[in-house]
Amino acid sequence: MGAIPGNVETDQQPPMTVPLRHFVVALGFLLGGVLVGLGLAVDAVPGLGTLAHVHLLLAGWICVTIMGAMTQFVPVWSGITLHSRRLANLQLVLVGVGLVGFVAGLVLGSPTWLLPFGGLMLVGFWTFVYNIARTLAAVESYDVTERHFLLALGFFAVLTVLGFLLAVGFTRPLFADTGVDRTGVVGAHATVAVFGAVLTTVYGALYQLATMFTQTELHGVDEYLQPVEAVGHPVGVVLLALGRLVDTVVVARVGAALVLAAALAFGTILARKLVEMQVDWTPMHTRYAVAVPALLGWALVTAPAWLQAPTAPAHRFGAPGAVHLLVLGAVGFVVLGTLYHIVPFIIWVHRYSDLLGLEDVPMIDDLYDDRLATADATLLVTGLLALVAAAWLGLPAAVQAIGGVLVSLGVVVFGANMLLVIHDHSPHSVGRILLGALDPRREPTPAEEASPGESSR
Incomplete structure (x- = not known):
């Protein structure tokens, strides 16, 4: 794979510390979520530990990663200037502090x-x-990725x-006289x-990433499958919620059918891109290859x-026992695989591009350790298979x-690899x-790290 894809505007990206700060904080939430999950397994987490576990992984790891990725790649892919770097930094502080509390x-x-603290998270995500x-308002004509991102932003606001x-x-x-109960609001x-918010973002990003980093194009049956996902998924989410x-x-039930059809359509598109791939295999492709069957x-x-029962609380994230396939297998491996490119990409552009x-x-792909990448993939895939088998086959605890x-x-090996990069x-x-300007060992000034055309508002 080449150093930089030829169809992105790298001089439009924000300073490298902005997205990397999001990714490092998200990694911290991921490790926290893992620790809480282990604590739950041995009944060592008091209070509403399961809710804490879910929020650390979804709001903390995945959503904060999405915030950093959109902040980085919307300007890069769309060739426009980030509206405000200050707001990009503020959003992370608000969400991070709010989630910890x-x-x-x-x-x-x-x-x-x-x-x-929930109010802080609300303000942070709305920022x-x-x-x-x-x-995105500066974009004249939206492509499929930008349309997905706009839809995802709407879902973020609602959720x-x-x-x-x-x-x-x-x-x-609060819900006593509203005609809905708390269970319904939780389900929605x-x-x-x-x-x-999450799956729409993943689909939208992969329309760019899967074609860009396999050097393929949508063609043939892809052209019939894409509308199934692009229209069916957002409509299905609204109806299901x-x-x-x-x-x-x-x-x-209608919404559920549309969401399922969209997942099958998009999974088929992604599988076809990997089969038709024209470049060398990387850790990013390996993780996408896990996401497809998941x-x-x-x-x-x-x-x-x-x-049969789309509103049942036990079916909130799918069939009983399928949650790990969705959250870890599909979403998680896409996020992990994408970070194997995004983190080195941002650093490479700022550190090495001028030296070409x-x-x-x-x-x-030379910036991370291949042995650690192989190790974390082996551990994560084996762990995923064990979790799925235990849930489906009723295996011992x-x-x-x-x-x-x-x-x-x-997760620890993956985190170590990214931190080493x-x-x-x-x-x-x-x-x-x-810490940015608060770092006591700070040397470069903001002007020294600012990218051309980046807004400091």
Whole structure:
């Protein structure tokens, strides 16, 4: 794979510390989520530990990663200037502080904490939505990725409002006279979060990434499958969420069918891109190759449960036992694979791109350790298989525990690999990336790191 794809505008990207700060913080939330998950396995987490675990992984790891990725690649892919770097930094502080306090409230059984810290998360995510929406407003004609990102921003806005209302509901009888109950709001919130904000972003990004980094194009049956996903998925998410909100099975069933059809269509498109790939295999492709059977398998296994009882709380994320296929297998491996390119890409552009032709420089895929990449893939895939087998086959709890430990080790190895990339190749230390101007060892000024055309508003 070449150092930089030829069809992106790298001089439009924000300073490298902005997206990297998001990715490092998201990695911290991932490790925190893994630790809470291990604690839950041995019954060592008090309070609402399961909710804390879910929020650390989804709101913390995946959503913060999405925030950083959109902040980086919307300007790069669309050839436009980020609306505001200051808002990009502010969104992370608000979401990060809000999530830490929110999780602490859940674990410590302090519902009064949920309202202020949930409010911080709400403001932080809305800051992100506003900043990226204003950035995309400069685009004259939207492509398939940009349309997906706009839809995802809308889902982010809705899910955070629903989440804040749920936080309020811990201390006040908010839903008593509204015609909906808390279970319905929880179902709608989870649907809009996982299938709306997260999966819509994943689909949109992969339309760019899967074609760009396999050097292929959509053709043949892809042209018929793409509208199934591009139209069916967002419509399906809205109907599924609405049906769960008001407990209307018919509406939810139609939405569920559309979401499942979209997953099968997109999984087939991604599989075709990997089969037709014209470049060398990388850790990113390996993880996408895991995501394909995970997504297709989740859809096929979930179809009977969703078509029969789409509003049942036990079927919130799919068929019983299928949640790991969706969250870890499909979404998680896409995020991990994409980070294997994004983190080295950002650092390579800032550290080595100006040296091309002047001296020998590494390629993007030379920045990370191949042995660590192989190790984390082996651990994560083996752990995923153990978790899925334990859930489907009713295996002893020890198998599930082993799967959890393997996934945890894989996450640690992955995190170490990414941090080594930053440590060995970034012009800024991890402390500088995280703290910015507050880093006591800070040397470069903002003007020294600013990219051409980047807004400092």
